[in-house]
Amino acid sequence: MRFSRPERLTPANGKHHFFGYYGVCPWDITGRYFVCLETDFQDHMPSIGEKVGILLLDTDTGKHDVIAETNGWNFQQGAQLNWLPSDPGHKIVFNDCDATGTWSRVLDVFTREERVLPMPIYAMARHHDLAACINFGRLYKNRRVTSLPFSIDKNKDMVHPADDGIYMMNVTTGDARLIVSLDDVWKADATTNAVDDELLAEVGTQCWIEHVAFNHSDTRIHFLARFTDLFKSLVSAMWTCNVDGTDRHLAVPYYMQLSHFEWIDDTRLIVTMNWPDKTHKSHVQLTDKVGQGSWRTIAAEKLVVDGHPHVSPDKRLMATDTYIADGKRRVYVMERDTETLHEVAVFDNPPEINGNVRCDPHPRWNRDGTRLCFDGLGEHGRQVYVVDVS
Template identity: 30%
Template sequence: MRLIKLISCFTLYFLIALNSKAQLSMFPAVSVPVQITPNGKEHLFASYYGINSWSKNQHFATVLETDVQFRIPTALDTATLGLVDMRTNKFLPLTKTTAWNFQQGCMAHWLATNPDSVIIYNDMRNGKYVSVIMNVITRKELKILPYPIGGVSPDGKEAVVINFSRLRITRTDYGYDGGGQDAQPSVRFPVNDGIFLLNLKTGSIKPVVSFAQLRSQVPEIKNPNGIEYIGHVLFSKGGSKLFFLARAIPDWNTTSFTINKDGSDLKRCFPDNWGGSHFDWLDDQRLLITALYEGKKNSHILFTVGQSNFRKLGSGKLDYDGHGTFSPDGKWMVTDTYPARNRDQTITLLNMKTDSVLTLGNYREPPEFKDGWRADIHCRWSPNGDLIGFNSTHTGSRQVYVIKVK
């Protein structure tokens, strides 16, 4: 009997090993994470998750450096915007900004018009939020535009403008301090505010959608002091469409929308009770959204614009709210978790063809990093798809890490 048990155990271990080997064969080889920022100060990628942080040649990554650690930054807190040289991991300071936060940095983007040398980022000048176009090689400011940007088109010619002062009073950790825009705190659905399209060459601006246009499309705000706000906005891969979230405080109801960049074809993605949280475009029609699937449980959902069929990703293993983003070739999706009870944050890779998942690592966030100064993992892919970058505090300070992908 003991021999039979030993044989059974051996068989079980063999099957587990075989299954693990088969599972690993569905995924690229990945390295252990490498810290690319120096200790001594806090560091984070200079933009939101899913936004490319690398020059096209992948020689440099945009990173913020700050002394602020366990609080939400104010207009008096200056962060240094710089580059990490990926060949040496040396931090190279470029400039300073007071329009930043721990969630989205200063929304730095490399511009596709000059993808190895020119970036755009947000700053505050003379009491107003602006966006600055800079050549990072010469460190020369090429243009200052009188609006802050919330996203840049894939061709690098246009950007979306949202109200970061309104964000400050509704979602404090995503807005900017200092009153650089008119927040209109007493207006529930402003007619003259919403999403705007900014021409980066001419500086001209035109409305895409106003809060007033959304009023009939979103749930009723029952609190008498409640107001609607727009946070995250993202261009589709071809640049023809936008996805955005409209939310209200203090009700915290959320509606997911797509719209053409010219303001036409405004569409709600889900029924009211599905909400929406994090997202990424797979192409010009399909996008990932984490939402309450059938109004019940947070899941990673693949959604096609204009259709009512939804595909849950991960075969039940991604039924949580995470920051998912697709690899440049669309074959993989990487996502993360918020801290578990033991404070672990997990990075997971999804094979889009087989729907199988692979855990890339667990990173324990110290309890001091919480609320608006928390450090979400916020993965992002490099242009070649051979690097996954993320922020983490698992060593006790906020630093930037890279996983190599073959």
């Protein structure tokens, strides 16, 4: 295989540019227009009033324009910016907030016509105007790195409330309903059901939802149920369920140190976790609703650190990345049939750009799998880079 050298896609205009999370396509349906975020700073988490710009980039001409601004963002997952599945050549959806509430906005990138939705999104479906939504106020307390600058949680004193969890929102109408409650997932697992709620409440522990994504036909989602134990350790389990909340399955139990995920298709997933060796992360393929008998490591001798896996549209390739090692971050592309691994990018990571303001590469394929983009650090600060794949 051949890969071009990484090229900066975003403008050198004195601003920082990034997209945010992995596994979401920033290109429109034509492949010409690219959306990302533009900010003046990268050294601290945003507060209300420190807005980020939504940048529309014409990749044919290089012309770019800030078409909107939002308060609802962070460096790790951006503004949950997506092209709208029903109109991916004209409309985008992204989050916003102020000190009193959170919501999302649907915007036509050309006419600037806009409408507001009652809830912020966490994950968009691939082919339908359907969004999984969570309580970002609860996330603010427990994982500031992926939250919005909004801290109100009506159930702040409850470990696993029955009226909070994952909501499924119709993006056309704005109608939303709770499909999985925190109480549901807490009581469904023997590990958490055996924990003393009063003791956890005394130390301020909460259960929360994170890392939701739709499978390829938008029939099921995966999500993480998380809490901090009495030793202040982050504990996570991965569940799957239908988009109406039925047929829940515990895919990966607690205490496996799992972190990142990717649907390969409707039933197979890739998960990074401490298995089978508990001393380091592996990329593990598993099958939904089958159990641990389906687990197998991917490139077991090569992929021995955590990463953000993203499979190409034709399923031949898997992109992933690394956290900081020896002051550098790396981006890889693996040929899935042979598990041949190619390093396609490496960049220096200054020690001060870490923690909540870190710049994870977060690989993202275009719609035909011929280009891969990722966020990186260089002479122009935080920018989006692209590699051509042939």
